[in-house]
Amino acid sequence: MKAVSNAPVGSKKRFDIWGFVIHAALVVVSLICFLPYLHIVAKSFSEDAYVIANKVYLLPQGFNIEAYTKIFADASILRSLYVSVIVTVLFTILGMVVTICAAYPLSRRQLKGRSTLTFIFLFTMYFSGGIIPEYMLINNLNMLDTIWSLILPLSFSAFNLLIMKTTFTHSVPISLEESARIDGAGHFRILWSIVLPLSKPILATLSLFYAVGRWNAYQDALFYIKHNVDLRPLQLKLYYLIVQASESFQLEATQVTLSNPEVMKAAVVVFATLPIICIYPFVQKYFVQGTMLGAVKE
Amino acid sequence: MKGISVAKSKNETALLKESRYGPLYYLRRDWQLYTLLILPLVLVLVFKYTPLAGLVLAFKDYKIAKGFWGSEWVGMEIFQELFAKPDFARAVRNTLLLNVLDLLFSFTVPIFLALLLHEVKNVLFKRVNQTMLYLPHFLSWVIIGAMAYQLLGEGNGMINNLLVTLGAERIPFLQQDTNWLISYLAIGIWQSMGWGTIIYLAAMSSINPEMYEAATVDGASRWRKMWNITLPSIRPTIVTLLIMSLGGVMGGSFERIYALLNRATTEFTTTIPVLVYRWGIEGGDISRATALGLFQALIGLVLVLTADRIAKKMGEDGLL
Numbered sequence: 001m002k003a004v005s006n007a008p009v010g011s012k013k014r015f016d017i018w019g020f021v022i023h024a025a026l027v028v029v030s031l032i033c034f035l036p037y038l039h040i041v042a043k044s045f046s047e048d049a050y051v052i053a054n055k056v057y058l059l060p061q062g063f064n065i066e067a068y069t070k071i072f073a074d075a076s077i078l079r080s081l082y083v084s085v086i087v088t089v090l091f092t093i094l095g096m097v098v099t100i101c102a103a104y105p106l107s108r109r110q111l112k113g114r115s116t117l118t119f120i121f122l123f124t125m126y127f128s129g130g131i132i133p134e135y136m137l138i139n140n141l142n143m144l145d146t147i148w149s150l151i152l153p154l155s156f157s158a159f160n161l162l163i164m165k166t167t168f169t170h171s172v173p174i175s176l177e178e179s180a181r182i183d184g185a186g187h188f189r190i191l192w193s194i195v196l197p198l199s200k201p202i203l204a205t206l207s208l209f210y211a212v213g214r215w216n217a218y219q220d221a222l223f224y225i226k227h228n229v230d231l232r233p234l235q236l237k238l239y240y241l242i243v244q245a246s247e248s249f250q251l252e253a254t255q256v257t258l259s260n261p262e263v264m265k266a267a268v269v270v271f272a273t274l275p276i277i278c279i280y281p282f283v284q285k286y287f288v289q290g291t292m293l294g295a296v297k298e
Numbered sequence: 299m300k301g302i303s304v305a306k307s308k309n310e311t312a313l314l315k316e317s318r319y320g321p322l323y324y325l326r327r328d329w330q331l332y333t334l335l336i337l338p339l340v341l342v343l344v345f346k347y348t349p350l351a352g353l354v355l356a357f358k359d360y361k362i363a364k365g366f367w368g369s370e371w372v373g374m375e376i377f378q379e380l381f382a383k384p385d386f387a388r389a390v391r392n393t394l395l396l397n398v399l400d401l402l403f404s405f406t407v408p409i410f411l412a413l414l415l416h417e418v419k420n421v422l423f424k425r426v427n428q429t430m431l432y433l434p435h436f437l438s439w440v441i442i443g444a445m446a447y448q449l450l451g452e453g454n455g456m457i458n459n460l461l462v463t464l465g466a467e468r469i470p471f472l473q474q475d476t477n478w479l480i481s482y483l484a485i486g487i488w489q490s491m492g493w494g495t496i497i498y499l500a501a502m503s504s505i506n507p508e509m510y511e512a513a514t515v516d517g518a519s520r521w522r523k524m525w526n527i528t529l530p531s532i533r534p535t536i537v538t539l540l541i542m543s544l545g546g547v548m549g550g551s552f553e554r555i556y557a558l559l560n561r562a563t564t565e566f567t568t569t570i571p572v573l574v575y576r577w578g579i580e581g582g583d584i585s586r587a588t589a590l591g592l593f594q595a596l597i598g599l600v601l602v603l604t605a606d607r608i609a610k611k612m613g614e615d616g617l618l
Contacts, residue, residue: 018520022417029411030430033492036449037433039456043448054459102338105331112324117335121342127599129349130591131552131571132578136352136366137345153345156338187330216438219553223579235440242444243557262454269444276436281429291493292500 037273043266044068051262067267077268079230080237087150087233088214094155095210096203099164102156104191107168118165125158131223138224145228150220154213160206163293167202168195205290208283212276234272241268356589362582369585376589386590389573392566393594396482396555397547404486405543408494409536413524415495416502431492443557446472446485472558475565482558482566501535502528541609545602548594570594 038058043051047062055061071077105111106118128134134153143149172195180190196203218235225231232240242265325332356376358369380386411431418424434442449456450471458468471481505527513523552571559567570590578587 019417022414023423026414026418026427029491030427033434033488034430036445037437040445040448051454054454054462057456057460098338098341101334101336105328105335108328108331111328111331112321117339121338124342124346126602127350127595128346129352130588130595131574132584132588132591133349133352133355134345135579136355136584137349140366152341156341156345161338187328187334191334212436216436216441217553218438218440219556222556223575235438238440238444239557243440243447262448265444266448269441269448273437273441280433280436284429284432287432288496291496 037277040266040269043263044270046263048263067263068271070264071267071271076229077234077237077271080232080234083147083231084215084234087147088211090147091151091155091214092207092210094151095157095160096207098156099160099206100191100196102161103164103168104187104195106161107165108187121156121161122158124156135223144224145226145231147231149224150214150233154217154220157210159294160209163290164199164202164206166293167199171195171199171202201286201289202293204283205286205293208286209290215276238268238272241265353588353592355585356592358585360585360588376585377593380586380589380593385568385573389568389570389590393550393569394547396479396566396569397550399479399483400486400550401543401547403483404490404494405540407487407491409498409532411491412495412498412502412532413528415499416528417520417524428492428495431495433492434489435493437489439551439553439557442485442489442554446481446558450481472560473562475563478558478563479566482555485558486554497535497539498532501532505531537612538609541605541612544608545598545605548598548601 035058039056042058042060043056044067045060045063045065046056047064050056050061102121106114106121108114111117129137138144138149138153143152176194177190180194185193216235218233218239221233221236222239225233225236352366355366355369357371357373359372359376360366360369364370415424415427418427437445447455450458452458452468452470452473455471457471462468469477471477509527510523513527518526548570550569550571552575555567555569555572556575559572571594574587574591574594577583577590581587
């Protein structure tokens with residue numbers, strides 16, 4: 001490949017027309033992925049008049065942060081942010097504990113009944129009760145309109161278990177584990193002092209999978225948080241505020257209608273994605289690794 | 299791919315001469331392992347397996363007053379009613395239509411994109427592009443839905459504003475049935491194309507560079523190398539991913555469709571999950587909604603098992 005682009009010394013470097021086309025095409029596609037978000041950011045910092053006149057494209061017109069001051073003055077949005085943070089933190093901790101507790105035993109070869117237990121856990125990937133039986137269960141457990149309905153049911157993920165089990169099986173040298181065993185270390189000790197420290201990258205990856213997944217989901221909240229408006233996580237709040245409002249063009253919270261809804265909507269979108277946009281460039285590699293691990297057998 | 303490697307453990311445990319001891323011996327020897335399993339087992343049994351028992355509601359005429367146990371058994375009556383509903387046929391059609399179209403486009407675009415990215419040798423250029431390409435994957439469907447209306451809305455969407463500036467007419471991207479369908483697919487491609495390249499790029503990175511060098515010496519063009527080296531090398535990955543996606547044509551994301559639907563376009567938006575939600579949780583018709591969900595889950599399971607069979611027949615790794 002290199003031999004083509006770097007022509008032999010002495011001859012003039014030929015212009016690689018197809019190479020240019022490929023690079024140009026990639027820039028265009030990448031911009032298509034990125035510019036919509038930039039437009040929303042621009043809108044959120046613009047003055048109402050410019051937005052109403054349809055004059056905002058990729059840069060803010062008549063820079064102002066009024067929409068953001070309104071968001072920070074809106075108790076219900078802040079309340080939803082608070083719910084989302086609490087739920088995401090608890091969910092991620094529980095999810096990781098559950099995944100580690102299941103993955104470590106299932107990765108030990110001496111565990112009797114390992115194949116049966118593995119099947120019990122992984123079968124859930126292919127067949128489930130579905131929306132209504134799960135709703136009935138949450139109802140019968142009296143967990144409707146509580147944050148537990150957003151934390152407990154999804155805390156076990158067969159997909160994440162598979163990734164962690166695979167890592168535990170392969171990342172820890174058997175010799176290291178055996179010498180620990182000879183020194184009298186039990187499984188708790190081996191897990192805590194050897195396996196977990198050696199698996200830090202995958203722990204980071206799966207924590208991010210859990211956290212981002214929880215932060216972004218709204219389906220279960222839509223089903224389970226019906227009456228207790230105070231417990232709406234941010235994404236559900238957004239759903240009622242923006243997506244459903246696009247039918248009736250009426251904002252939910254009265255104190256928000258003072259400003260142009262379009263600017264407010266844009267600002268709320270930026271507000272809700274900010275945590276993800278801020279950490280995303282730094283954690284991207286963990287996500288990529290996790291996705292590759294999830295796809296590769298063994 | 300995403301497989302379960304349980305079978306191979308057997309030979310290794312044989313070394314421990316297990317047959318001489320009873321279960322109590324193992325429980326005592328590995329009690330710490332079994333203790334660790336308690337919490338995940340309880341969660342899975344309660345939240346994944348108990349709902350399976352709830353599926354019997356599809357064979358009962360559920361009345362809140364009579365409760366789960368008191369409601370009458372009606373056999374297949376609920377299913378007969380369900381199959382006769384015009385909404386049912388429409389939901390099945392829409393589910394298949396959206397998922398098959400989605401498969402056609404959202405599956406192929408990442409392959410092309412990965413081929414292009416593979417041609418880029420400049421690491422920085424590649425990384426900046428990938429960061430932008432992966433971004434939509436990290437946005438929730440609510441956010442994407444909100445952005446869709448801000449960009450594609452008829453009256454004030456940015457794309458339409460741009461069209462007007464360029465002297466064209468405004469297009470109701472989301473307010474007309476066929477347009478909605480196209481927008482739905484385009485948004486799906488937009489959201490998943492960058493992320494979808496990761497697995498292909500991983501497969502491409504393991505191609506032996508000597509193959510390209512040899513082809514260059516033989517005077518092969520860029521496209522020839524792409525066609526004769528890169529594509530054949532990722533063929534197994536493509537086949538496995540395709541088969542896995544085939545298993546999902548009866549599924550589909552509730553969140554995606556629910557964030558994008560609106561009252562003006564109802565033709566293609568009634569899919570099975572949407573109908574289950576409307577009947578069951580909004581309408582309170584628990585039995586019929588359960589039956590519809592069970593119907594979907596069973597077809598889905600059959601599709602996954604069939605896909606797994608095909609994969610194994612073709613010599614690829616299966617799912618199970």
